[in-house]
Amino acid sequence: MKNESPQRIYGDELKALRLTAGLSVEQLAKKFGVTPKSVQNYENDVSKIPTEHFLTLLQLSNLNLNPIFSHIRRLKAAIDYASVQRVSKRKKKIAHE
Structure with missing residues (x-):
């Protein structure tokens, strides 16, 4: 089980937000101005999503x-x-x- 931290956004949560927004990895990468591999890295907890990308994802998900x-x-x-x-x-x- 992952070490729960209130300050950490996990990849599975990012993926859920992306899916809520109805976007593919490729579409989200284009909106962020990054490669699809970067989005996959965020979703697989390989790299941390930049704050501005996270805020964009929140807006796109219409939550x-x-x-x-x-x-x-x-x-x-x-x-x-x-x-x-x-x-x-x-x-x-x-x-x-």
Whole structure:
């Protein structure tokens, strides 16, 4: 089993996105401006897909990305809140010294 990492996009996921977009390896390679072998390398986990190609593939697959962006906004809000709390605690500590 693959070592699961939230930052890693696996080839089988890329292939699923390509198929969702209704594209062949050759068609996707043309859209990326790379050789079909490069696309195969991404899908076979031989090489990492460049970010701009991944974003293009997401657009081509017509997936609804709103849930992902909503999740990102919630995470950002939680991080911002935690940051404000840490600053507030430091100010209180300094005020009591």
